[in-house]
Amino acid sequence: MNKQQTIEQAIAQIPAGAVVMVGGFGCPGTPFCLINELLRQGQRNLTLIKNDANESGIGISKLIENGQVDKLITTHLGLNKPVIEMMNDGRLEVQFHPQGILAEKIRTAGAGTFGFLSDIGIDSEIIQPEQIMEWQGQRYVVEMAQKAEFALIHAAQADSYGNLVYQGSAMNFSPLMAMAADNVIVETSCFGTPGSIHPSRVHTPSIFVNAVVVLPQLSNEYGVLDHHVRY
Amino acid sequence: MNKQQTIEQAIAQIPAGAVVMVGGFGCPGTPFCLINELLRQGQRNLTLIKNDANESGIGISKLIENGQVDKLITTHLGLNKPVIEMMNDGRLEVQFHPQGILAEKIRTAGAGTFGFLSDIGIDSEIIQPEQIMEWQGQRYVVEMAQKAEFALIHAAQADSYGNLVYQGSAMNFSPLMAMAADNVIVETSCFGTPGSIHPSRVHTPSIFVNAVVVLPQLSNEYGVLDHHVRY
Amino acid sequence: MSDINRIIERAAQEIRPGNVVNLGIGLPTQVVHYLPENLEVLIHSENGVLGVAGQPSVDVIDPFLIDSAGNYISTRPGGSYFDSAVSFAMIRRGKLDLTMIGAFEVDQAGNLANWKIPGKFSPGIGGAMELAQKTPRIIVLTTHCDKKGNSKILRQCRLPLTAKHCVSRIITEKAVMDVTEHGLVLREKAADISIEELISITEAELIIPDEVGVL
């Protein structure tokens, strides 16, 4: 049940054209090292699912700018100019969802159910008429589960079985994606034997994890971004 | 934001006829003290929602045996003879759901969505034909959210804001019910100031909790049941 | 050795290193006591525990840690606790390798009935329906016949089903049988019963291959 793999092994399982969820809201939780290896190996025609596109020049923005991504399913592109430009140019297909709806669609796939009934945006242009259902006298939006073949996850701590702990706001979409993807690849710089994480402190149980990549240390990308510091 | 209340205050908010979720799977997680106070105050015509009916003579079985409960929404009655008898006699209305479906119905209410699409039991007698929906060429069971006016929860640890930590298998339905009920009453014997629980260790965030009752100590009901010990 | 012990001991051999296994209420939950201590396996209990191990010594029992049958348990290193929604997410997502489950009736098409005897016994479905419907491999543990001596291994279940076509293998004190596309195939039989006797106490049509092992 030891799921440790090298980063090359783990990422090599992702074929061209794969649908890949990526954890992280902004920097925290973004698995920069796994993403960089995907950049190096160069798989193309990917569909990525992530809350945001990171900022230009880091994280999944690199994959998009490098032309490896056909489609992005996301909630917000922030101020990422190159990605917004590629969207406007038609070089990148972008599908937007309200943030909590994307989270819930992923969680629904992770729960092994097929969809859920919502009222978010029911009369707005973000909802298509064909998503509306009448049920027991009420109108609902039917939101279908969002699956993926792979998820790339950063964990603050992992054991060799694949039990995970997240840090601070780095949790965000990660536990949901770990449940929803068929193959879950995790990176961590804090790796231990089974038993190193108390059962009550586990955020993602090992059963959802397929591969754990141990990072020798966290690179600068995981550090403080000076332009976000308030002096 | 200090949510501490006396047990009398907290339980007195529950009116006759209320719909009340109760945490616990078997003994672990069952809020015996809150239940005993509800027995003492004697509110009647209750609808209870709990995984099981506890064993005869403890937990919610006392409320049922005392005639305070009109309806029980549950998954399994185990070997609880008096409760099964009351069901068979028609003195207690019982609504059964598959365990994971009940959990998910409660979680759906807690998520502020209205229902979900399932395939569990789709061709079995547990699903009514009017629950079946065709959507995009597939047949699904529509399972609607299960709300409640109150939830009674046992936590291993709580702070005065209402952040909760559960112990071992006592977690079960509790975090879901804490999200799903409009008024969440928690009992704990380990009570601290805000900050006594690290933000990463919180199982139920304070926002979902309305009242915290501090138990001076745990009674024998929370101890080891001799008839379940393997000698 | 009692019939029950024979079933449980045989069932324990089905669990392979690395498996994630749910043990249903009744006979299956007892299998945990028959596993080699060094076998690396994760036992799932639907009340929110992964990594179930046997009861600790009586003086250190944690009353807040039970399996779905109410037995006091411990956890092996690498275990985890989670809520009931996550627990059934694991089940519905097919993350378990194997579920062992009891039966009132099981038939040669792999149909399973284990939750309701109309008019007599209907204490609820618990987690059985989701486990039966969603686990890739279901092994039924049951006595071969009921207390009146009637076969529990049927041509076709008569009771309300828990799930259709879900059972892969049946282990009784008399036999190990596999549900195949051709029908119910005898794999092993107890040493103290002849094939003729076995056929005579089994309502289901048994396919007898050239080689039959000893249970």
Next chain:
Amino acid sequence: MSDINRIIERAAQEIRPGNVVNLGIGLPTQVVHYLPENLEVLIHSENGVLGVAGQPSVDVIDPFLIDSAGNYISTRPGGSYFDSAVSFAMIRRGKLDLTMIGAFEVDQAGNLANWKIPGKFSPGIGGAMELAQKTPRIIVLTTHCDKKGNSKILRQCRLPLTAKHCVSRIITEKAVMDVTEHGLVLREKAADISIEELISITEAELIIPDEVGVL
């Protein structure tokens, strides 16, 4: 004092002890720096933090702890971290008392447009739609006019809406206005502007009560 500071300082006064408040990206996230240190309040950030407090000193910043706008934060005692599904469960369940949010346009019926300028700006909806639709009280923080001097407080929004009839109060550097069943009521105005001037730079129809406070 800059217009921006005036808006934020005034907005900070809206937060009462015990409130749970979401601060949207832009002006609202800065409100956290204007709260009295001893004010007992829980700031919710939709990326999974309850109990947001300001950035710690530069040498102890935790790069894994930001608010939804990307600012480094700390948490006050009694805070918690959770995943995005739980975070939006809080929002959809109406557990927040108040959301402060920015606007491209807001109108006298309380309609809000803050996510899309067709053909010009459509970076996605983020969490705004759920916050606007589900928080019991929405306060819009915005400059009174856009950079070209056009009123952002309209009779009727022209851009795609974030949510209908969701706004309770609008705070600009010139005025505080409430959306009521009778229309948009002026509550406070800046000392350096007359009511006539205010009306002239506001497209929405302003109801002027007898008493108008000073912003």
